[in-house]
Amino acid sequence: MYKKGDIWISAVxxxxxxxxxxxxxxxxxxxxxxxxxxxxxxxxxxxxLLAVDDTIKIVSREGPGSQRELSPLTINKGQLFIDPQKxxxxxxxxTSAKIIEPGISIQEGVLNLTFNPTVVKDEYLMTISLDYxxxxxxxxxxxYKSPFVGHYTALISHTGQYVNSPLGNTMPVVLITIS
Numbered sequence: 001m002y003k004k005g006d007i008w009i010s011a012v013x014x015x016x017x018x019x020x021x022x023x024x025x026x027x028x029x030x031x032x033x034x035x036x037x038x039x040x041x042x043x044x045x046x047x048x049l050l051a052v053d054d055t056i057k058i059v060s061r062e063g064p065g066s067q068r069e070l071s072p073l074t075i076n077k078g079q080l081f082i083d084p085q086k087x088x089x090x091x092x093x094x095t096s097a098k099i100i101e102p103g104i105s106i107q108e109g110v111l112n113l114t115f116n117p118t119v120v121k122d123e124y125l126m127t128i129s130l131d132y133x134x135x136x137x138x139x140x141x142x143x144y145k146s147p148f149v150g151h152y153t154a155l156i157s158h159t160g161q162y163v164n165s166p167l168g169n170t171m172p173v174v175l176i177t178i179s
Contacts, residue, residue: 035097038126041077042099045091045128046111048073052089053110053130055156060136060172064160071153073178078126079147082176087138090129092147096122137163137171142178152178 055068078093099115100106102124106113114127132138139159140146154176161173 031096035095038077038093038095038097039099041093042097042126042128045075045078045093046108048075049089049091049111049128049130050109052154052156056132056136056138056174056176059156059158060174062158063172064158067155067157069153069155073148073152073154075149075152079149081147082138082140082178083146084138084140087132087136088129089132089138090127093126094118095124095126098124099126134165134167134169135171137173139173139175140178141175144178148178154178 052070052073055070059066059068075091078091080089080091082089100113102115102117104115110130112127112129112131114129116125116127117123118125144152157175157177159173159175162170163173165171
């Protein structure tokens with residue numbers, strides 16, 4: 001008579017134990033999965049910024065009227081800033097993944113990589129930047145405000161205008177239109 005109750009109790013206990021084990025595995029693996037995702041995002045964003053840099057350089061070398069389209073310009077995670085006042089383009093992401101050594105700046109080709117700790121324990125601010133302050137005068141035309149997150153189309157064009165750089169050389173004016 002008590003056998004039926006014992007079977008149900010053991011079945012419930014086994015199910016509870018299974019749920020607890022699955023919850024522990026997920027709790028342990030989710031931070032690792034998020035760190036791997038952030039590393040992948042970092043790598044993809046470096047490729048994207050290198051493509052933006054190549055496009056800006058090609059347009060500025062080809063001269064007035066030259067233009068190229070970057071589509072899609074996708075920022076899935078983090079924020080892309082275009083700062084026309086400082087002629088700088090940079091991307092930032094807060095992460096717990098230790099991609100590079102915190103507190104140092106690394107020059108990787110034209111990209112400047114920085115990785116600084118935030119006020120939150122084990123959280124870092126990752127920044128990848130392109131600086132055009134001595135090469136190209138960047139202007140931004142967009143219905144959207146910087147920072148950019150999501151899917152966009154970027155049209156990079158040479159305006160035909162030139163300005164003097166702080167070093168005294170002539171720089172082309174390049175317009176970035178985000179739509």
